[in-house]
Amino acid sequence: MATRPPPRRRDWSWRSQAFRGLVYQVLAAAVIGVALWFLASNTVDNMRARGIQSGFGFLVQPAGFDIGESLIPYDALDQNWKAFLVGVLNTLRVAFVGIVLATGLGTLLGIGRFSRNAIVRGLCYGYVELFRNIPVLLQLLVWYLFFTDILPPISEPFTLGGMIYLSKAGFSFPVPVWGLGQALAAAGAAVCLPIAWYYRRWAIRQFELTARVRSVFLVPVAIVFAGSILGWIAGGAPTAWNYPAPGAFSMEGGASATPEFLGVLLGLVLYTSAFIAEVVRAGIASVAHGQVEAAGSLGLARGQTMRLVILPQALRVIIPPITSQYLNLTKNSSLAVAIGYPDVVSIATTALNNTGRAVECITIIMLVYLTTSLSTAGFMNWYNNRSAIKER
C-alpha cells in the first residue's frame, strides 16, 4: 500500500492555502491603497482647482461668530479652537447629564416591566414601544417645539413657589450663592472621600473575617456628608441662595437651562431610556428563576432579592449592551445641530461655512466622537471586567 508523501511545507502553488491567503491579502491591500490614492489625489486636484486652502491654521484665526451658551467664557473675537472647545464641552455636558438621567429612568422602566401591578407593567411596555419606534431626531424637534412654542412666554411663566420657573426662556432654578462656605464644604467632602473609601474596605474585610455585618453604604455616605457639613460650618455656614426672577427679556438670577439644551436632553433621555429599559429587562430575565426562589426561601424581601441577588447577576449581561447605548446617546447628541444647540457638530458646521475648510472641520468632528467613543468604551470595559462574575 502506497503511502502518500507528506505535504511540502513551502508550496508556492495555487493549491497552497498559505500562498492563496497571501495573494488575497496583497490584492485587498492593493485595491484599498489604489482607492485611497484615487480619492486623495482627486481631493488635492479639486482643492487646487477651486483655490481651497488646507491645513489647520484657521484654528488660530478669530472665529467671528457668537455661541448661544458656553461653559467657559467665549466671545466672537476668540480663536476658532476656542469655539471648538466650547462645542466639545457642550457635547460632553449634554451627553453626561443625558447618560445619568437615561440610566436612572431606563433602569426604573426595565424593572417596572416585572412589576406585580398590571398598570405599571402596561405603562412601561407602552413607553418602551412608543419611544423606541419614533426617530430620535423627530423627538428632539417635538421637544424643542414644545419648549419654544407651547410653553408660556417669559412674562407669565409656570412657577413652583416662586423658586422654579418654566417658560419659553427655559428652565430656571435657584443655586446657592457661591462663596467660601461652599468651597470649604466641597473640600471637606473631598478630604473625607478617601477616609470613607478606606472605612468601606475595612468594613468589608471585617465582614469577611468575622461575619459581623457592618454598614458599607450608609456609614461611608455619612462620613462624606459630615465632612462637607464641617467644611460648610467652618466657612461660616452660608445659607444665601440665588433665586431666579422673571425679568423683562430674560430670567435674572439663579441658574437656567436653555430650551435648546432641554430639547436635546429630553429627546435623548426619553429615547435612550426606552432602549436601556429593554437592556435591563433582558438582563433581569436572564437570571435563572431558581435564584429568585432560593432568595425567597432565605427569607429575603422582594426589594432585597432584586438588590442583592438579581441585579448583581444581571449586571454582567447588562453592561456590554448598555455601553453601546451610552455611545449611541453621545453620538445622537450630534443631532443637536437640528435645533441649534451649539454642540461640536453645530460649531463645526458654522466654522465650515465661515472658512470653507470642509475636510478639516469634518475631521475634527470625527476625531472628537472617535475619542469620546473609544474612551467611554474603554471605561465601560474596565467596569465590565470589574463587575463580571469571577469564575474559576
Place this chain on the structure above:
Amino acid sequence: MSVASVFQPIAARPAPVRTQGLVPWMRANLFGDWRSSLTTVVVALAAIALLPGMVNWGIFHAVFRPDLGGCQTARGTGACWGVIAEKYRLIILGRYPFGEQWRPVLATLMLMGLLGVSCTRRFWKPWLAPLWAVVMAAYFVLMRGGLGGLTPVPTDLWGGLPLTIMLATLGIVLAFPIAVLVALGRRSGLPAIRSMCIVYVELVRGVPLISVLFMASFLFPLFMPMGKSPDVLLRVLVGITLFAAAYLAETVRGGLQAVPKGQVEAAATLGLTYWQTQRKIVLPQALAIVVPAVMNNFIAIFKDTSLVTIVSLYELTGSLGLALNSDADWRPYKLEGYFFIAAIYFAFCFAMSRYSLWIEKQVSVSRTR
C-alpha cells in the same frame, strides 16, 4: 383500644379560591399588596386628571377639516388636524411635481408590495431575485421619468415617504452583503484583511451618522474626479449604506461566533471549500441566530433615514418642515404635523418589530426538537 382507631372527622377543605375571571385577576394584578394598590389608585387618579384634557384636545375639540378659521378659534383648546388634511400631499410626497404625483405613489406601492412579498414565507422562491430587479428598474423609471413619455423629474425634487422608504430599502439591501463580507473578513485568518475590516467597523461605529452624511454632502464632491460628482441622493445613499453595513457586520459577527466550531471542522472533513462552508453551513445557522438583532438594525436604518433632512434632502421629516415652514398661516400647527409623521414612523417600525417576532419563530424551527 387506642385513641387512633376512633373515628375522628377532619374538617372539610376550604373551597379553592377562584383564580380565573376579572375579579381574581384584578386582585392579583392591581391590588396584590398595599404598594400595588396604592400605585393603582395613584395612576387611576392621574389618568382621571389628565386623560379627559388630552382626549378633548385630540378628538372632541379638534378641527378635522382644513379650515383655518376653525383652527384659529380652537387654538389652545383643540388640535388642528386640518393641517394634515390641507398639507398631506406635500408632507407625504415632498416637492415632487404636483401633476406627476401618481408616479411616486405607484412606485412606492409597488416597492412596498415587493417588500410584502419578500417578507412572506410562501414566496421565498428563486424567482424573487429577478422580481426585485424588475421592480427596482420600474421604480426608478417611474420616479426619474425620461422614458416612455414620462416627464423627467430630477432627484432633488424627490421627497417625503417615497424617499424614506427608498433610502431605507436600498440601504438595507445594499448594506447586507457588505456586512456579511466584512463580518467574515473580521473573523478571517488573514491578518491584513482582518485588520482592514476591524478599522472600517470601528471607525464607522465611532462616529455619528450625521458626520458620515456631512462627508457625503461636503467631501464626496472633492473626492471624485473634477466635475464628476454623483447626485446628492446617491452620495447620501452610499453614506447610509456604508454606515449601516458597519453596524450590521457586528451583528452578523455575533451570529458567526455562535456557530460551533465543530460545524466548520465537519465541513472541512467533507472537503468543502471555504466559501462552500460559509455559504452552506455557517451563514445559514449564523443568520438564523441573529434574526432579531438584524431586524433591530433594519428598524434603526429606517429611523436613521430621518437624518438626511439635516443635509437638505426632504424625506418625511424634511418635507414636513418644507410643507409648514413656507406657509405662515399653517405654521403654528407644526405639532400636529409632527404627531402625524411620528404615527407613520411608529406604524412602520412597530410592524417591523412584530414581523421580527414572527420570523424569529419561523427560523427557530431548525433548532426545535
